[in-house]
Amino acid sequence: MAPMVTFSFHGDNGSYYGKQHIEHYTKRAKGGAGLIIVQATSVFGAVDFTGMWSTGDIAALKQIASNCHEYGAKIIMQLHCGNMDINELSAEEIHSMQMNMKQAAIRACEIGFDGVEYHFAHGFTLCKFIDASYNRRTDQYGGDALNRARVLTQILPEIRNNTHKNFIVGVRMGEYLPESRDGIEAARAFEKAGVDLLHISFGMQPPTNPVPEGFICSPITYSGCKIKREVNIPVIAVNEIRTEEQVRFLIENDYVDFAAIGRGMLADPEFANHVINSEPVNMCSGCKRCFWFSDHNLCPAGIDE
Numbered sequence: 001m002a003p004m005v006t007f008s009f010h011g012d013n014g015s016y017y018g019k020q021h022i023e024h025y026t027k028r029a030k031g032g033a034g035l036i037i038v039q040a041t042s043v044f045g046a047v048d049f050t051g052m053w054s055t056g057d058i059a060a061l062k063q064i065a066s067n068c069h070e071y072g073a074k075i076i077m078q079l080h081c082g083n084m085d086i087n088e089l090s091a092e093e094i095h096s097m098q099m100n101m102k103q104a105a106i107r108a109c110e111i112g113f114d115g116v117e118y119h120f121a122h123g124f125t126l127c128k129f130i131d132a133s134y135n136r137r138t139d140q141y142g143g144d145a146l147n148r149a150r151v152l153t154q155i156l157p158e159i160r161n162n163t164h165k166n167f168i169v170g171v172r173m174g175e176y177l178p179e180s181r182d183g184i185e186a187a188r189a190f191e192k193a194g195v196d197l198l199h200i201s202f203g204m205q206p207p208t209n210p211v212p213e214g215f216i217c218s219p220i221t222y223s224g225c226k227i228k229r230e231v232n233i234p235v236i237a238v239n240e241i242r243t244e245e246q247v248r249f250l251i252e253n254d255y256v257d258f259a260a261i262g263r264g265m266l267a268d269p270e271f272a273n274h275v276i277n278s279e280p281v282n283m284c285s286g287c288k289r290c291f292w293f294s295d296h297n298l299c300p301a302g303i304d305e
């Protein structure tokens with residue numbers, strides 16, 4: 001299950017996460033998802049327990065992790081660093097963000113999550129670091145691909161020292177940063193530093209290049225397949241994967257290691273079981289009503305949360 005912010009949900013007693021989230025994720029774990037990536041969660045507040053890290057949030061997230069485990073799913077928390085202009089950040093501000101990034105991972109581990117995924121995609125703060133055309137920094141966080149990835153790679157040893165040995169540290173990123181070779185270099189920099197898992201969506205902008213003939217998924221999904229050929233760590237592909245045929249095409253041909261399903265799992269919480277059992281999927285129509293500030297309870301495919 002791909003990370004998807006549940007914009008219409010709210011927690012209990014003023015917290016962000018609550019009963020609605022617990023039901024939402026448990027239902028998808030029960031529906032056979034092997035790996036659930038919980039929605040973008042801000043790292044800010046992980047040091048001082050503000051924001052998404054209040055006592056109520058932590059209780060709800062613990063429950064989400066344990067319920068998902070009960071149904072056999074692994075669970076990862078996507079960690080988000082907002083949308084700042086990285087060229088304007090002082091070294092101290094970067095250091096403070098890194099403290100939050102590190103602490104959020106350690107807390108996710110304590111809460112019972114199997115790992116974290118840093119959100120280096122979709123043009124947000126971390127994405128701007130690894131995009132070669134956006135990042136104009138002249139310090140250790142700008143310049144070549146190793147420097148541009150440093151915002152995470154620098155703190156990885158401390159994360160490892162404070163989490164158990166199987167704790168997964170992943171990165172969600174794009175291929176075109178802005179050229180394909182920049183994405184490949186970034187992927188290799190993360191791999192070299194010890195990142196466990198890459199999840200390929202898009203960077204500052206979605207790619208529009210046509211896919212090769214016979215490739216039955218989208219250009220974004222194709223990016224995942226390309227990065228897979230360049231690294232030796234597992235790769236997740238995503239975007240508009242809606243049918244059993246597409247899932248089997250990607251996995252059975254070894255194009256990638258995981259097929260992430262986003263909207264398809266809003267439309268059909270049992271998507272994974274239906275694919276595994278070759279049963280009909282309640283298919284996402286791509287109407288995009290679930291996107292951003294709309295209410296995904298209104299999914300016309302008919303989910304009832």
Ligand SMILES: Cc1cc2nc3c(=O)[nH]c(=O)nc-3n(C[C@H](O)[C@H](O)[C@H](O)COP(=O)(O)O)c2cc1C
Binds near residue numbers: 006
């Ligand atoms: C309602 C909604 C919320 C999303 N929130 C996130 C998010 O928190 N983090 C993220 O990286 N992507 C987010 N996305 C993008 C999805 O993870 C996924 O990449 C995208 O929807 C394409 O996959 P799909 O066609 O299977 O839905 C969101 C998408 C939707 C529809």
